[in-house]
Amino acid sequence: MNRAGGVELQLPIIQPAELWQESGRWDVYGPEMYRLRDRHGRDFCLGPTHEELITDLFSQEVNSYRQLPLLLYQIHNKYRDERRPRFGLLRGREFIMKDLYSFDMDEDGLEISYRKMYDAYNKIFSRCSLDFRAVEADSGAIGGDVSHEFMVMADTGEDQITFCSACDYAANMEKTPCHLTGEAKSSEEERPLELAATPEACTVQDVASYLQVNTDQILKSLFYNVDGKIVVVLVRGDRSVNETKVLNYLGANMLDTADPHEMLNNYGIPMGFAGPVGLREKTKVTILGDLEVEHLYNTVAGANKPGYHYINVNPRRDYHVDHYGDFRTAIEGDPCPHCGAPLQVQHGIEVGHIFKLGTKYSEAMSATILNENGKEIPVVMGCYGIGVTRTMAAAVEQSHDQDGxxxxxxxxxxxxxxxxxxxxxxxxxxxxxxxxxxxxxxxxxxxxxxxxxxxxxxxxxxxxxxxxxxxxxxxxxxxxxxxxxxxxxxxxxxxxxxxxxxxxxxxxxxxxxxxxx
Amino acid sequence: MNRAGGVELQLPIIQPAELWQESGRWDVYGPEMYRLRDRHGRDFCLGPTHEELITDLFSQEVNSYRQLPLLLYQIHNKYRDERRPRFGLLRGREFIMKDLYSFDMDEDGLEISYRKMYDAYNKIFSRCSLDFRAVEADSGAIGGDVSHEFMVMADTGEDQITFCSACDYAANMEKTPCHLTGEAKSSEEERPLELAATPEACTVQDVASYLQVNTDQILKSLFYNVDGKIVVVLVRGDRSVNETKVLNYLGANMLDTADPHEMLNNYGIPMGFAGPVGLREKTKVTILGDLEVEHLYNTVAGANKPGYHYINVNPRRDYHVDHYGDFRTAIEGDPCPHCGAPLQVQHGIEVGHIFKLGTKYSEAMSATILNENGKEIPVVMGCYGIGVTRTMAAAVEQSHDQDGxxxxxxxxxxxxxxxxxxxxxxxxxxxxxxxxxxxxxxxxxxxxxxxxxxxxxxxxxxxxxxxxxxxxxxxxxxxxxxxxxxxxxxxxxxxxxxxxxxxxxxxxxxxxxxxxx
CATH class of the missing domain: 3.40.50.800 (Anticodon-binding domain)
Structure with missing residues (x-):
């Protein structure tokens, strides 16, 4: 970090709520953030990350383009109240992170800082003797448009990454775009819709067996609670919904599987037999369809009636979709988004993550500088994290034998x-x-x-x-x-x-x- | 720390309530401890100190005298929700501490570990070029019988230390014992008790002026709320109550000045005119008297009636005291408890504190070892802290000029x-x-x-x-x-x-x- 021009400092772990309210994240961060009150009843959190604090510090101390670029970093504890802490140091609620924040005058400056960090991270993880890959990643709760994760290859890893067998494309699976593949069957004859009894068949596999069809002939309807509203996502029976893509499309903060009891009580929809036919008319919920679904004809879908499915379900004719888009998760063999060669998939452990934040925080928190023309502009930021304790654990995953x-x-x-x-x-x-x-x-x-x-x-x-x-x-x-x-x-x-x-x-x-x- | 045989580790900052309940400190630590709940509703605190965690670790990992002595230390953040954080790094709510814990088989072992740390601390603060003194200190909330503080001499210091002009005695003022000095006036003739109007005279100084007496002829009655009960402490008008001595005598956890409204409403006692005459009969509260008070004849004291004091108040004849003891704060010129020469007083900043804990924590938390005879005994502990950030601030207090x-x-x-x-x-x-x-x-x-x-x-x-x-x-x-x-x-x-x-x-x-x- 020093060699890349970084200056070390130490920020408080306990952070005042006011700064998070300023950035707008106090209300959206969710239960992963530890919150507490001091003896005077003031709200604080234990820093899960430090964009707010560093942006506030910057806005108080720096005001001229002549003081840029500025790279500030610390190596200190972070706190995230994980739903399921596990695997020792790999996912703890208290862990050590190295976090650096870059401040530049413009996007070109950010590009230079980002590249410096990208290179430094490659050097660091090489020095740690790790087998790793830098992959394109989703920016999640931190924000910004561009981000890369540094993934240590390990079968025990919780993340999956896709990488191309032919070119240098590599990405987190949740970030990997999926395109429509194979021949579109739009010319297929639309057969009449029929109701079929499918007693006790409430998984895709059950229904496929019961009706003697392949799982890719089934239309799967998944119900989510997204920031308090119900959203339905339709994918082919053999596909998985990519929740990150759904979140990003909706610009939402929190996504959870919808509660089956609530769905039954509020909408009369029995999970396991849910489907899109008549759904919009009945519930007014938002319905998203994966790209493939638009071309899925004479398919099988739940009839919203316990023990029944429809067969020969067809788009447009039988059900409404608000938006078709890329909502599924890539799988091994999908075409590389760059060159079309088949993608490979491996498990990985995320040990580093770098983000181009742009002006997300500097605009929200008025962190401005005077540029060469004396004009006040928001500073352009990046942030760059290494999970220090997790890197140790990942090193052990890769480097051990029967003796230790x-x-x-x-x-x-x-x-x-x-x-x-x-x-x-x-x-x-x-x-x-x-x-x-x-x-x-x-x-x-x-x-x-x-x-x-x-x-x-x-x-x-x-x-x-x-x-x-x-x-x-x-x-x-x-x-x-x-x-x-x-x-x-x-x-x-x-x-x-x-x-x-x-x-x-x-x-x-x-x-x-x-x-x- | 390494040279003294210490082994470095890092303990969690977030600590489960269960361990503090086991030691008995969860309920008594008071508002200085930050408490929080995780997403599952479980109670935690941010470690103000780490005796509980280290004792628990020890009890899980160590079981034989052959593994002793063991000195474990860390350098990490501590959290104390100070009522008045101030002077920058001198008293913050988040600060860095070096804390070492020693584990020995017996008191002799503890004596050796304690001496090692005492010597190491002297070396460390000398290396830091500080003008400091090691002084006898009170053990406070940490517990144990013997403790020393390392005090950096500075006029801005919040602590006061006494030291002898003739011998090497030095102590925190709150720890310095006061003996009865001067001639006991027990032979003085007891004059008849009289009620005197003292309108608007409600401080010792006011009363002394109004009645034309010296402040040392006045009996001062101070009301405290000690763990929820009212305790009255009597000292001579020119003395100060030493609250630490009162706390220690009572074996209590928390002491605060009693609320004047409560005293008036519950007991009919007007603060400023409070006194011991008839107090016991009226209120049943505990009354403590400083050693000097027992020999204070024909003195002035509040009459528990707004605008009135008694004169010629005498011990035993006019009022009841539950216990006479050393409850006052030493002052410059008091005799040295070791050699009798006059004490000097200076302000200091506490940068280190070492404690002989004995078996306080090991007994409460079942941290036992097998001794040479195979008998299970509680391990004997010490703890040793340096305020790292405060030491930096203290160094700046002592070492600066007009330029910085x-x-x-x-x-x-x-x-x-x-x-x-x-x-x-x-x-x-x-x-x-x-x-x-x-x-x-x-x-x-x-x-x-x-x-x-x-x-x-x-x-x-x-x-x-x-x-x-x-x-x-x-x-x-x-x-x-x-x-x-x-x-x-x-x-x-x-x-x-x-x-x-x-x-x-x-x-x-x-x-x-x-x-x-």
Whole structure:
């Protein structure tokens, strides 16, 4: 961050509600934000992110284009009251983030700052020895038009990313556009609508089996509660609704599956047998259709009557749709939006996310600067986050074996562990302590495991914890002056004379920390 | 902390109520603790301190005397909802603390850990170039019997400390014991009690003027609300009640001045005219008397009747006291509790506080270990805090001049600021950048002030911010290769050849950081 021109600071974790009210996010942030009151009854939150605070700071301290570009960052705790915290450090409610905010005079400046951060993030995650990809991403609650996520490839990852087998396209699956593919069947003959009994068949799979059709001949109707209003999304039976696309199309803040009891009580619609026929007339709800749905003829859909579906349902003739658009989630094999080659899909862990915010916050919070012509304009912002604790967890996901963690040297809590084979042997213990102090003085991050445990226990613990390097003082050290050094990642075992150990470790560790291992 | 055997970790800031309920502090901590609920309605607090968390961690992870002593510490934010946050970093509601917790098998072990920390704290504050004193202190809400505060001497300090002019006694004023001094006047003749009109005289000073007596001939009655009950404390008119001593004597948690309206409405007692005569009979409240009061004869006291005082009030004959004890605050000139020489008083800023906790938390939270005989015993604890942000503020209080801060080198945010006299001059700017990179590579914490401002502005800012060392690249550097180096604390100005600058700065800064400046 420093090398890219960043200046480090530390912002408060407790933030006054007033700033969030100014940006408009106090009311829309939702239950992920921890809120509290102080002894005087004033509202505060625990910062889930810091756009409001940094924008306020900027507006108080900076006023001229001559002070730009400005890159400010901190490394500190963030708080998000996750519905389901899980997987240890991968998704906690309290976690460490590195967040940098860029301030530029115009879009060109932002492009430069954004590129600097994009490059810096690539360097950082490479240095962490991670197998990762930068992918196009949705901007979510942070806002802005352009954003990229840095994804560590891991089967345990909660995100899915699509990437092209032919070109360099890569995106978060929720961001991947889907186009209409295959031949449009608009010429198909429209058969008469029929009501069919489908007792107990209330999933797409059940209905397909019961009526002996493929799932792609079924029209799936999904009901959502979007900012308090019901919205129905129609997709082909074998597709999934992409909730992010629905949210973005509607410009909404919160989307949740609609409550089945409410749907039945308020609208008389039995979930499992819901469908678009007569739905608009009956309920006045908004109905969105995926692009594919517009070309789906003689399909099967719920009849809004328990135990019944319609067959030969056709668009326009049988039901109303307010808007057709791209509302489905891409899948493996879909055509690349850039070149058309089939997309591949992998799971990933989001460890970084960078955003072009533009003037979203600076306009809302009056963070203006005087430009070269003395005109007051809103500053153009970007923000750039790394999940520090999550990056550690992701590194462990990728770098371990049956014995434990294999820390990438650049982020290992300690570079070296040193131990005597027999801690009760004064010669060995003295030798180890002396070497420990030498290493420490030389700036090597070293831990002395001076527990009086059997060597086997200490070796096992060293492998489990995953120090890049293990230094052992045994009989050979006392008799011949040779120190045993073992590297965790490669298993390489070498012996060095005591007075050569420091230089050897310094050189080797520096090399490991500066390049991808 | 590492050198003393400490192991660094990081504990959560958000802490579950359950742990505080286990220790018994959830209900007694009072409004200084920030409390909040998560989305599932569970209670949490923002850690004002971490005894509960660390004791819980210990009880889960450690079970044998062989794993002791154990010293665990963190450097992280703490939260206290102060009634009056003030003086910037000196008393904020969010601040950085270094807190270490020691775990030992017995009191002897605790004594060793406590001494280690005491010595380490002395070294740390000396290294910070602070004028400070370690003083005996009250343990307050943290608990335990023995504690010391590290006080930075400063007239702006909120604490007062007493220290002996003859021996090495030093204590927080609230902890300083007061003994009975002077001749006891028990032989004085008791004159008859009289009621005297004292219209509008409701302060000690007013009454003394009105009745033409000294303030030390008046008996002052102070009413407190202690954990919800009214307690009256009697002291001589020229003395102050020491609320900490009252709290400790009563073993109570919270003490506040009693509400005058409540006193009048519930007990018929008009504040300003309150006194002990008939008080016990009338109100049943607890009455405490300072040691001096027991020997105060023919004194003046409020008559519990608006506009009236009694004169010739005498102990036992005229009023009841539940307990006589040391309830007053020491003042300058009081005898030293160790040697009797007169005490001196100075203001100070508390930057560190160490406590012998004993088994207060380990017993409440079942943090036990097996001792050498296989017997389960509660672990013996200590805790040791440094207010990191407050230490910075205290250093600034002590170390500044009319131009700004003079940072002690050990805690300066940057060691060195480097700048070109004319940032637009490419030769100067290039020279500065090159030297900046050299210094940075050598591990010197250096800031490059590359703003395009006049040199006067940059010099003024450098003095204001207070970098220990200022390096200026001007014409002399370009023409003769000589770099100007100025030391903030001494004003010393030297010129060095470019390739000698790094070594010179390294050596000088290392010396400044290792010893008291």
């Amino acid at each position: 963690i294999i820390w990438p040297a650049a982020i290992s809590p300690f570079d070296v562990v040193i131990m005597a084979v027999n801690q009760r042997d004064q010669a060995q213990a003295g030798f180890a302590l002396d070497l420990y102090q030498q290493l420490e003085t030389a700036g090597i991050d070293v831990l002395y495991d001076d527990r009086q445990e059997r060597p086997g226990v200490k070796f096992k613990d060293a492998d489990l914890i995953g120090y890049p390097c293990r230094v052992v003082i045994g009989k050979k050290a006392i008799a011949e002056g040779l120190v045993e050094i073992k590297w965790r990642a490669t298993g390489e075992l070498v012996f060095k004379e005591k007075d050569r150990v420091t230089a050897y470790l310094q050189e080797k560790l520096a090399a490991m920390k500066c390049s991808k291992q | 801060i003079i940072w002690p080198a050990a805690i300066s945010p940057f060691d060195v600021v480097i700048m070109a006299v004319n940032q637009r001059d490419q030769a100067q700017a290039g020279f500065a950048l090159d030297l900046y990179q050299q210094l940075e590579t050598a591990g010197i914490d250096v800031l490059y002030d590359d703003r395009q401002e006049r040199p006067g502005v940059k010099f003024k800012d450098a003095d204001l911010i207070g970098y220990p060392c200022r390096v200026v690249i001007g014409k002399k550097a370009i023409a003769e290769g000589l770099v100007e180096i100025k030391w903030r604390a001494t004003g010393e100005l030297v010129f060095k050849e470019k390739d000698r600058v790094t070594a010179y700065l390294q050596e000088k800064l290392a010396a400044m950081k290792c010893s008291k400046q």
